[in-house]
Amino acid sequence: NEGSSLNVPAVMVFLVPFVAWNLGAFQFGRDQTGGAIGQGYGAVRMWSQLQDLFIALERAFFVLDLEPEVKSPDDPEPFPVAVEQLEWRTVDFAYEPSRPVLESLDLVADVGTITAIVGATGSGKSTLMSMLLRLYDPDQGAVLINGIDLKRLSVEDIRANTAIALQKNVLFTGSIADNIGYAIPNIDRDRIVEAAKIACADEFIEALDGGYDTELGERGVKLSTGQRQRLSIARAVVRDTPILILDEPTASLDAVNEQRVLSNLEQWGRQRVVFLITHRLSTIREADTIAFLEEGRIVELGSHDDLMGREDGRYRRFVQAETTGRAEVIRDD
Ligand SMILES: Nc1ncnc2c1ncn2[C@@H]1O[C@H](COP(=O)(O)OP(=O)(O)O)[C@@H](O)[C@H]1O
Ligand SMILES: [Mg+2]
Structure with missing residues (x-):
């Protein structure tokens, strides 16, 4: 149905800036605490999963050419x-x-x-x-x-x-x-x-x-x-x-x-x-x-x-x- 084909990129348009922004905060927190938060294996893995998600979304943008132009x-x-x-x-x-x-x-x-x-x-x-x-x-x-x-x-x-x-x-x-x-x-x-x-x-x-x-x-x-x-x-x-x-x-x-x-x-x-x-x-x-x-x-x-x-x-x-x-x-x- 046509609804779902429209909604997938729709969701991503919202997610990308949001994820990017959260990642910024997360990275900032790690840097400032000397990596204390990132030391656990779990956190490192989650961090890489988030990066994967982000990269996947960026790629989707590249394909769809939908990147928001907020500067x-x-x-x-x-x-x-x-x-x-x-x-x-x-x-x-x-x-x-x-x-x-x-x-x-x-x-x-x-x-x-x-x-x-x-x-x-x-x-x-x-x-x-x-x-x-x-x-x-x-x-x-x-x-x-x-x-x-x-x-x-x-x-x-x-x-x-x-x-x-x-x-x-x-x-x-x-x-x-x-x-x-x-x-x-x-x-x-x-x-x-x-x-x-x-x-x-x-x-x-x-x-x-x-x-x-x-x-x-x-x-x-x-x-x-x-x-x-x-x-x-x-x-x-x-x-x-x-x-x-x-x-x-x-x-x-x-x-x-x-x-x-x-x-x-x-x-x-x-x-x-x-x-x-x-x-x-x-x-x-x-x-x-x-x-x-x-x-x-x-x-x-x-x-x-x-x-x-x-x-x-x-x-x-x-x-x-x-x-x-x-x-x-x-x-x-
Ligand atoms: N990223 C997006 N791309 C396209 N349409 C969207 C996107 N986000 C929300 N919409 C559509 O915009 C309308 C308002 O959505 P939203 O602001 O999330 O409403 P609410 O928060 O009141 O539930 C809805 O019709 C929704 O389907
Ligand atoms: Mg809402």
Whole structure:
């Protein structure tokens, strides 16, 4: 069928810059720790597997000639000392010309706020976030930080100032502490513990025999999906960046833990801009702003109470469907 023949390169277009970027962080961590992370056989092997994956993807690009053209300017402006505001300004974007994914999309997020991005699968939530990292550039319009077009900043600076936690994440052979702190050279244990507490990971880590020194991997401890997701949130939080994106990394947490993570982030995020993508209503309603996305447009924007006050509101309908139809608990897998 034609869908699958289109989707294979589609997936790779997204993966390549993402993998490249993660590999950068991984290599950086190894260099800075004098190879401590890479010493185990498992880590070395994973590293080479990742490289294999990367090479395979690069080759696919060569064949398909689809390489994204995201580059830093020759003379980038300095990254703002304090991030005050992020903005998507009348952004149009399509992966394939005939299928628009984002259409004249406007969104503003201020420092100190948590914005929940809500919408059906395929509505463009991850695409929207990937523009912030310059994995893709808008076809029309712009993404701006403090009014400066991202294209005028260095790609490295943007990514150094943005942390992201995804639903699926890569853990490597090494201790839990290494897995949380690998992106930061010579990081203090205190900072790792602090990030783990924000991510509600500290409690299960402390319950393990080796605590933060517990080895993960084939011969080490196996973690549940929810535990892995909490490590990936801690890994993002520990980077201490002014911009944090959580793209469904709470999908396997129960509703109570997801809410605890969010309320921790509210404290932590006072000087930051936080985006949270989740399907869980109990968490969404706590966000400062809800951006309700439908077919690549933000059709409603406001707090839970604002949006619930709209008689014929789309968000209100979504909430009613969620609470009357399937109980929320059913989604907590
Ligand atoms: N790399 C890609 N290449 C082509 N199409 C893509 C790619 N990534 C996502 N899409 C398509 O873009 C639309 C939005 O996807 P996405 O941003 O992942 O939505 P969401 O995160 O809301 O589920 C979907 O129709 C999806 O199939
Ligand atoms: Mg997504």
